[in-house]
Amino acid sequence: MTAALKDEALVGLWFIGQKYYPRQCNEWTYEPDQPIFKALRNYLADYFAGKSRTFDGRLNPQGSPFQKMVWNILLTIPLGQVATYGQIAKSVALKRGLTTMSAQAVGGAVGHNPIGILIPCHRVIGFDGNLTGYAGGLDKKKALLQIEKVNLANLNRRTQIEI
Incomplete structure (x- = not known):
């Protein structure tokens, strides 16, 4: 890395x-x-090693205000849980006072996350539970979710989280 x-x-x-x-x-x-x-x-x-702890350093990803908003939402996805692009789009829409937001626009911001792992873009999945898109490669996304003990077999039956 x-x-x-x-x-x-x-x-x-x-x-x-x-x-x-x-x-x-x-x-x-x-x-x-x-x-x-x-x-x-x-x-x-x-x-x-599978040990949970917080990073004790300052993060300052460089991006547009929209990207930074999306990346801040990613930081709210708890370890071992996932969220969909659609859920994040709804959260962005609420924060911006809009009725809707494009999940594809959110996907673009998620994909351009410059601080992998720490800003957990690997915890974002497709609406149907599929592991979609990851700049580091789907093999790495899968491995990161396994480290976090996400049950990959049940992603399409996951519980929605509030973000």
Whole structure:
């Protein structure tokens, strides 16, 4: 994975080579001893070991106001649960005072999430319970949900969550 920081906040966490992987990273400075990267390594080690904890660093994803709204909603999806693009679209519509919002527009924002895992875009599924779209690849999305003990066999029978 590649991580990026700016002004002591995490601005990116990507699987190497994933869709929307940043092009300019060749020009970045390699400074693995930055405190936020140490915190990130500790968090990820625990996460991949199946231990639940919060990340003790500041997140500052770069994007449009709409994208940031969607990413903030993603942060409300609890560990081990999932939400649909449609549910998130309804939440965005409510926050913006609209009657409807396009689930496809939400999908675009979810797909461009620059801080994978920590902003849990992998917890977003299709309306029918299918694992749809993930910039890191569906194999990684499935693995992340398995780490979080999501019952993949019952996704189409999941309980709706409030977001």
